[in-house]
Amino acid sequence: MSPGQGASDARPKKGTRTRPRAAWAYRSRGKGEGFVTLAAIAFSALAGCVSEKQPGASAAYSPSENRGLESLLEQPRARPDLEENRGPSAPGEKKPPPRKGRCGAFDCAFFDGADSALAWTIAEHSPSVIAFGEAHAQEGTPGKSTALRFADELLPALAPQSHFLLVELLVPPSGCAEAKEKVQTESDKVTEGQSKENQNDYITLGHRSKALGVPVDVLRPSCAEFETIAADPEPVFRMMTLIAELSTKVVLEERAKAPSHKPLILTYGGALHNDIEPRPGFEPMSFGPALLEKTSGRYIEIDLVRPEGLNESAWARLAWFDALPSAESQRKPHETALVRRGPGSYALLLTAAPLAKEPSQELQQ
DSSP states (O other): OOTTTTTOOOOOOTTOOOOOSOGGGGSOSSSSEEOOOHHHHHHTTTTOOOOTTSTTOOSSOOTTTOHHHHHHHSOOOOOHHHHTOOOOOOGGGOOOOSEEEEETTEEEEEESSHHHHHHHHHHHHOOSEEEEEEOEEBTTOOSSOHHHHIIIIIHHHHGGGEEEEEEEEEOOOSSOHHHHHHHHHHHHHHHTTBOTTHHHHHHHHHHHHHHTTOOEEEEOOOHHHHHHHHHSSSHHHHHHHHHHHHHHHHHHHHHHHOOTTSOEEEEEEETTTTOSSOOTTOGGGOOHHHHHHHTTTOEEEEEEEOGGGSTTSGGGGSTTTTHHHHHHHHSOTTOEEEEEEETTEEEEEOOSSOOSSOOOSGGGO
């Protein structure tokens, strides 16, 4: 569901194209987590994917200087043990959720771990594309980041049946110096207040994916495409729409290559681009509707929510927010709550701390 919900409630007039009022409307100015796309994080170092703490950080992307990104994009080592695994269980084999309930105005279910919730969701929908969304961490947000929890708790269970992971990181092409400078200025406004570890966490996610045998890549606009951002009167809006356009293209290309025993294409990024039903004015920023159509309905979106940032985050601006504290109050300490917001649209409320157990084998059968 759209993280911009509530940022501006004005509906566009029929027949007109309305853009969000300002790019930084996507993030919370207070504590908690913001919803700005990772592309904006990338532009804060022009996709160097290196935090200020790391040596070799550069104001411009340079393959020779930023080995973090380059090593991420190298082909992962073969994992025969994973290749031998097969895809998701057939619908008839799915295990029912241990408990069902109502969380606010929405149906919800409670599972013994996020991996079990994923197994049930995959069996329910048989998706070929799963788009995960997060709220990007703000500076000072406590606890392990959502990206790292996805890398440690969910990705290992998904890896045996996953062909590809797209990290929604927009990497500037070589050249385009003037355009890069302008985009940098705009992105600085967006990423103000975000955690300096966000970039490193996404790089860690990419390396984790490689180690599990799942190829990973980022978004690679051409110089001409990149310059459309700088030339647009609202450059961050154009950045958001370009991410949706490129994501759609990459996902469909990789889906066409996926073998039957590893059918899943995964995306990971901000909880704006994966919306199946974007709110009015935000439609061009989401690849959800296009992928839902192109996959003949085999697309689902899952937004990941950490309870540490639940009460002081931009999640509170969403129409379905009341389901989250309701789910939090009903679940047992070890349980993960899955809230169904609509057809193929879910919010997964993680446990307060990672479970002290190995990933479930449900997805590896």
